[in-house]
Amino acid sequence: MNARSTDATELFKDACAGDRAALARLLSLIERGGDDARSVGRLVYPKIGKGYVVGLTGAPGAGKSTLTSALISHVRSLKQEVSVLAIDPSSPFTGGAILGDRVRMQSHATDPGVFIRSMATRGHLGGLSLATSEAVRLLDAVGSPCTLVETVGVGQVEVEIARNADTIVVVVNPGWGDSVQANKAGLLEIADIFVINKADRPGVDQTRRDLEQMLELSDFTSTAWRPMIVTTVGTTGQGADSLWDAINQHRAHATADGSLATRREQRLRNELRAIIERRLEHRAREICTGDRWEAIQNEMLSHSRDPWSAADEMLAGIL
Amino acid sequence: MNARSTDATELFKDACAGDRAALARLLSLIERGGDDARSVGRLVYPKIGKGYVVGLTGAPGAGKSTLTSALISHVRSLKQEVSVLAIDPSSPFTGGAILGDRVRMQSHATDPGVFIRSMATRGHLGGLSLATSEAVRLLDAVGSPCTLVETVGVGQVEVEIARNADTIVVVVNPGWGDSVQANKAGLLEIADIFVINKADRPGVDQTRRDLEQMLELSDFTSTAWRPMIVTTVGTTGQGADSLWDAINQHRAHATADGSLATRREQRLRNELRAIIERRLEHRAREICTGDRWEAIQNEMLSHSRDPWSAADEMLAGIL
Numbered sequence: 001m002n003a004r005s006t007d008a009t010e011l012f013k014d015a016c017a018g019d020r021a022a023l024a025r026l027l028s029l030i031e032r033g034g035d036d037a038r039s040v041g042r043l044v045y046p047k048i049g050k051g052y053v054v055g056l057t058g059a060p061g062a063g064k065s066t067l068t069s070a071l072i073s074h075v076r077s078l079k080q081e082v083s084v085l086a087i088d089p090s091s092p093f094t095g096g097a098i099l100g101d102r103v104r105m106q107s108h109a110t111d112p113g114v115f116i117r118s119m120a121t122r123g124h125l126g127g128l129s130l131a132t133s134e135a136v137r138l139l140d141a142v143g144s145p146c147t148l149v150e151t152v153g154v155g156q157v158e159v160e161i162a163r164n165a166d167t168i169v170v171v172v173n174p175g176w177g178d179s180v181q182a183n184k185a186g187l188l189e190i191a192d193i194f195v196i197n198k199a200d201r202p203g204v205d206q207t208r209r210d211l212e213q214m215l216e217l218s219d220f221t222s223t224a225w226r227p228m229i230v231t232t233v234g235t236t237g238q239g240a241d242s243l244w245d246a247i248n249q250h251r252a253h254a255t256a257d258g259s260l261a262t263r264r265e266q267r268l269r270n271e272l273r274a275i276i277e278r279r280l281e282h283r284a285r286e287i288c289t290g291d292r293w294e295a296i297q298n299e300m301l302s303h304s305r306d307p308w309s310a311a312d313e314m315l316a317g318i319l
Numbered sequence: 320m321n322a323r324s325t326d327a328t329e330l331f332k333d334a335c336a337g338d339r340a341a342l343a344r345l346l347s348l349i350e351r352g353g354d355d356a357r358s359v360g361r362l363v364y365p366k367i368g369k370g371y372v373v374g375l376t377g378a379p380g381a382g383k384s385t386l387t388s389a390l391i392s393h394v395r396s397l398k399q400e401v402s403v404l405a406i407d408p409s410s411p412f413t414g415g416a417i418l419g420d421r422v423r424m425q426s427h428a429t430d431p432g433v434f435i436r437s438m439a440t441r442g443h444l445g446g447l448s449l450a451t452s453e454a455v456r457l458l459d460a461v462g463s464p465c466t467l468v469e470t471v472g473v474g475q476v477e478v479e480i481a482r483n484a485d486t487i488v489v490v491v492n493p494g495w496g497d498s499v500q501a502n503k504a505g506l507l508e509i510a511d512i513f514v515i516n517k518a519d520r521p522g523v524d525q526t527r528r529d530l531e532q533m534l535e536l537s538d539f540t541s542t543a544w545r546p547m548i549v550t551t552v553g554t555t556g557q558g559a560d561s562l563w564d565a566i567n568q569h570r571a572h573a574t575a576d577g578s579l580a581t582r583r584e585q586r587l588r589n590e591l592r593a594i595i596e597r598r599l600e601h602r603a604r605e606i607c608t609g610d611r612w613e614a615i616q617n618e619m620l621s622h623s624r625d626p627w628s629a630a631d632e633m634l635a636g637i638l
Contacts, residue, residue: 038627045622279634
């Protein structure tokens with residue numbers, strides 16, 4: 001065992017014993033990726049299985065962070081523990097808003113029953129999705145009973161990350177345009193629960209009707225889970241209890257009918273595929289350097305070799 | 320030489336002689352991807368270099384197709400030939416609008432000096448970008464002096480495709496929000512020419528000031544091309560002549576200062592890298608099938624193997 005994995009082993013032991021600084025360091029290793037992240041992953045994997053994962057997603061400005069904060073307050077009032085991973089595929093253009101929301105959420109930061117961590121992109125976006133899955137497993141392994149994964153925005157990466165949850169909560173606001181927006185990004189199809197947040201604004205009934213109508217177009221079997229619609233006001237905490245109840249109802253349903261187990265299996269299969277793809281991409285980057293790479297590129301640029309035979313030549317050794 | 324490449328050779332000969340049906344069939348082969356596409360690519364590559372590529376991008380609804388149609392009319396009034404590739408990363412949600420615009424553009428379809436073709440996603444989005452580059456080269460090789468590549472939407476794929484042009488035109492509309500939208504998607508950085516289309520609406524001066532202000536924040540060297548701002552009304556054709564002049568000014572500038580050659584070289588380098596990545600992805604899909612794949616997945620699902628050693632095992636033969 002080398003120094004690096006010994007280090008991770010010690011940190012993991014400490015984190016399991018409740019050491020938050022050790023947990024934070026392990027999460028940083030995961031975020032950074034590479035061999036260190038893999039060492040952590042190998043330690044964590046045999047210990048997982050008890051934690052539950054709730055994904056929260058929705059358009060920027062839908063009030064996800066405020067809602068998350070309200071949900072934490074409710075869960076804590078029930079004397080249960082909760083962790084939050086706030087995932088930001090680092091768009092420089094939303095920095096201000098996020099910071100404000102995060103600050104609000106940090107009111108829970110001194111509560112020993114709450115663990116909050118932001119994760120941002122380090123390089124490849126696919127890497128962020130893999131790192132999030134790994135971070136969720138780490139929190140599970142160190143004994144967190146429930147992790148809320150909150151994503152910023154509704155891009156492909158965010159949807160991919162939200163999809164990796166046991167219960168997927170999609171947050172919209174009153175107003176027809178917003179539910180359509182959710183539809184566009186494919187959020188409608190993945191939602192287990194819809195939250196109409198900012199429900200103190202006009203248009204709640206219309207939005208509910210829109211969502212109901214969209215759900216009616218879907219073909220749910222009689223035993224399948226039919227997405228619930230919950231209304232909340234994140235700023236006052238109104239409806240946070242109903243949201244938590246809905247999450248637990250979905251959890252019970254998915255546990256009973258086996259769909260939770262199926263979803264988790266599918267998730268692991270997808271992750272394995274993603275890991276293999278990432279390793280091959282990494283190998284491609286290794287290949288595309290050096291003198292031979294320069295020489296082949298120059299042949300291509302001078303038109304004495306086309307791009308396909310150039311690729312054949314570079315890949316000759318490994319495919 | 321096998322039957323397949325003989326076929327492509329014949330088609331290419333016919334297309335070079337002006338046979339549009341042969342050209343259309345070659346484009347279909349490119350769109351479909353795989354070995355056929357590569358056969359076409361190998362034939363085309365030695366013949367390229369004389370055509371010029373203009374990329375048109377901007378938010379949906381900015382009026383790109385109508386503007387393209389107006390630009391075609393202007394180019395034809397100068398007795399020059401032009402080809403159009405309309406690239407649609409097939410979002411099912413914009414189908415109606417696209418269809419309407421395409422119908423409008425088809426008024427040029429009977430003009431022998433104009434060639435119009437739509438290309439859509441066949442599977443992988445990265446594939447569409449490669450297929451577009453290949454289609455552009457084919458049009459160049461058969462003698463099209465100028466190809467307009469028009470993309471729908473402002474996603475990552477569209478930006479990637481637009482970036483592969485010799486001159487990049489970014490279309491916005493009057494109104495502050497729209498120029499900000501362009502900024503968000505990273506369009507500001509890649510634009511050689513900004514078009515404020517629908518300039519018969521209020522807010523043109525403000526949008527121009529916004530763009531000017533954003534350009535002022537960029538640090539152009541004294542000899543570098545400074546993006547031009549052109550106003551147009553696509554529906555009436557107003558300003559299409561100024562846009563064409565701006566394109567030719569940029570072309571002359573980029574040819575003179577060597578930036579066109581540099582950009583084309585960089586494009587080819589990126590493409591080679593993309594081809595290598597795609598080949599590796601393809602290999603990954605080949606690996607992730609069969610009995611061994613099932614067995615390793617089951618070991619992972621039963622927690623007797625973690626995802627990383629599962630990936631190691633699957634990749635053992637090729638990395």
